[in-house]
Amino acid sequence: MEKKNKISVIKDALIGSVNVSEEVLQERLDACNGCEYNSANVKVKNLKTKVKDSLYLGKPHCTICSCIIDAKVTQAEEYCAKYDKGEVPLWNALQITTNKTVDLNIVNLTPKAGNLVLDEGNYVLDFGTINVDTLEEVVLPTMTGKPFIKKMLNVDLQFLVVNEVYPIQINAVEATCGCTTPEWEKKDNTTYKLDVGLILDVAGVDRFRKNINIRYYQKNINGSFILGTNNKPLMKAVQLALRGNIKR
Ligand code: SF4
Numbered sequence: 001m002e003k004k005n006k007i008s009v010i011k012d013a014l015i016g017s018v019n020v021s022e023e024v025l026q027e028r029l030d031a032c033n034g035c036e037y038n039s040a041n042v043k044v045k046n047l048k049t050k051v052k053d054s055l056y057l058g059k060p061h062c063t064i065c066s067c068i069i070d071a072k073v074t075q076a077e078e079y080c081a082k083y084d085k086g087e088v089p090l091w092n093a094l095q096i097t098t099n100k101t102v103d104l105n106i107v108n109l110t111p112k113a114g115n116l117v118l119d120e121g122n123y124v125l126d127f128g129t130i131n132v133d134t135l136e137e138v139v140l141p142t143m144t145g146k147p148f149i150k151k152m153l154n155v156d157l158q159f160l161v162v163n164e165v166y167p168i169q170i171n172a173v174e175a176t177c178g179c180t181t182p183e184w185e186k187k188d189n190t191t192y193k194l195d196v197g198l199i200l201d202v203a204g205v206d207r208f209r210k211n212i213n214i215r216y217y218q219k220n221i222n223g224s225f226i227l228g229t230n231n232k233p234l235m236k237a238v239q240l241a242l243r244g245n246i247k248r
Contacts, residue, residue, distance in 0.1 A: 020073075020094065024094065031091050035090060038069060040060040042063055064081035065084065077095050080092070083115055088128055093115055094107060094108050101164070104161055104214075104238055105161075105162045107159060109159060114126050115128065119241075125243070127245075130246055130247065132151055132247065150201060151202060157194075160187070161184075161214060168217065169219065170186070172214075175211070198210060206246055209241055211239055211241050212241070214239070215237045
């Protein structure tokens with residue numbers, strides 16, 4: 001599976017196509033306007049920044065990724081370039097759009113949870129580094145009846161699984177660990193909604209990765225199943241991983 005390439009994303013941005021809501025657009029612009037990597041905020045400019053400034057006719061650009069900010073923020077697939085420097089991104093990618101019409105696209109409906117990236121063919125929601133002090137205390141029932149209180153990562157996530165062209169039929173969505181509880185619901189022939197609960201005991205955990213396997217059948221445009229070499233409906237599988245680091 002290949003992600004829609006950067007050139008296509010830039011092209012869509014430059015021709016004025018916008019695939020985020022006005023609210024998201026404004027949030028991203030506010031973050032970029034106040035960011036130290038915005039060329040408009042850089043006091044001592046190096047040669048690269050000066051060249052980009054003149055190339056972009058003075059339009060503010062991100063000095064990490066070199067993208068024109070007004071264009072970058074309009075694309076759901078884009079994310080704050082601080083992520084690529086290993087810093088905490090100020091805003092996240094909302095969508096992974098794949099290159100091939102037969103592959104699935106993923107939309108993150110809970111963008112503040114983390115950055116949605118494609119990593120070695122897997123969809124990954126990267127929580128980044130979570131400070132244990134920011135986690136909520138969860139009250140756990142015990143056999144004795146005396147409640148046990150623990151700091152846990154406790155989040156509810158929502159995604160859309162979409163094929164923009166061909167109908168799909170999800171066969172199973174399974175987590176590889178009991179702390180992750182995925183449920184799915186068909187919205188229409190090309191779209192399913194995933195609700196994922198994650199309750200993770202972070203005691204002794206420095207980093208985590210929880211995998212969710214999505215198995216689905218692909219259909220032809222007329223709704224009939226695409227068949228495999230054994231003449232049975234072809235089942236495909238993709239992985240959505242939830243990963244992050246815990247800091248204490
Ligand atoms: S994309 Fe991120 S790093 Fe770049 S200017 Fe915007 S907020 Fe700053």
